[in-house]
Amino acid sequence: MRNVTITALVALALLAGVAMGMPTRSYDSCMAVTQLSSSYNYRLYWNQLNSSSTSISIAMEAQVGGWVGFGVGGEPTMIDIDTQVGMMAGGGVVVDGYSDGPNQPPMDTNNDNTNVAVKYENGILTAEFDRVLNTGQVKDNVWIAGSNSIVAAVNDGTPPEVDSEYSRHDEAVRFPVDFTTTSSCPPPPPPASPPPPSNSPVTTNSPTVSGSASAVPMMIPAVLAAIAAIVVAMA
Numbered sequence: 001m002r003n004v005t006i007t008a009l010v011a012l013a014l015l016a017g018v019a020m021g022m023p024t025r026s027y028d029s030c031m032a033v034t035q036l037s038s039s040y041n042y043r044l045y046w047n048q049l050n051s052s053s054t055s056i057s058i059a060m061e062a063q064v065g066g067w068v069g070f071g072v073g074g075e076p077t078m079i080d081i082d083t084q085v086g087m088m089a090g091g092g093v094v095v096d097g098y099s100d101g102p103n104q105p106p107m108d109t110n111n112d113n114t115n116v117a118v119k120y121e122n123g124i125l126t127a128e129f130d131r132v133l134n135t136g137q138v139k140d141n142v143w144i145a146g147s148n149s150i151v152a153a154v155n156d157g158t159p160p161e162v163d164s165e166y167s168r169h170d171e172a173v174r175f176p177v178d179f180t181t182t183s184s185c186p187p188p189p190p191p192a193s194p195p196p197p198s199n200s201p202v203t204t205n206s207p208t209v210s211g212s213a214s215a216v217p218m219m220i221p222a223v224l225a226a227i228a229a230i231v232v233a234m235a
């Protein structure tokens, strides 16, 4: 009976996550970066690492129009930070860079980010990617299964048109994150309120309608999983 409860709770948690418009993939850790202004609602997600991990799955998310960024290592003077900057340029990209001072970090020759997914929905920019912890390249830092000194940064300006050109961060903070730990975020703020009701018939093209409709197909597997778990345990 205990297993049923746990499985059903996990399925419901997944379901709740999808319904709240979180990243496309699921992550076992989420950190609300409260060191940045709260209006950005910056959240960093990752899948927990262990001593055998060789890569990591990351999502960075903020209420910004320009870009959402994340860097590993380097100096407070913005030297030698291994930067990942997510933006909608070209349909969505996570730029792999390496800073050499208080300027836009030059792009790496090799972009080592894989499984990249970037979306801008309801005013929230979400950038997801996978990354090998040690690429062996000079213009990358080694990310460790342990405590990393990381930088979270945002730009709330206009979206960059090309991936190589983006303006300076509006805010950046540095703090340690141990990727072998898990943490969880408080529930995100509710989405922007829908337009006031009118007498005209509801159109299927309104942003609120299509936004919630897109979540429904993704919710179905979680519901089925919850039902299946209960049925199996009762058999």
Ligand SMILES: *[C@@H]1O[C@H](CO)[C@@H](O)[C@H](O)[C@H]1NC(C)=O
Residues within 6 Å of the ligand: 048, 049, 050, 051, 052, 053, 054, 055
């Ligand atoms: C260690 O983490 C990797 C992902 O980084 C995962 O695939 C693997 O199952 C984990 N191993 C253990 C023993 O938890």
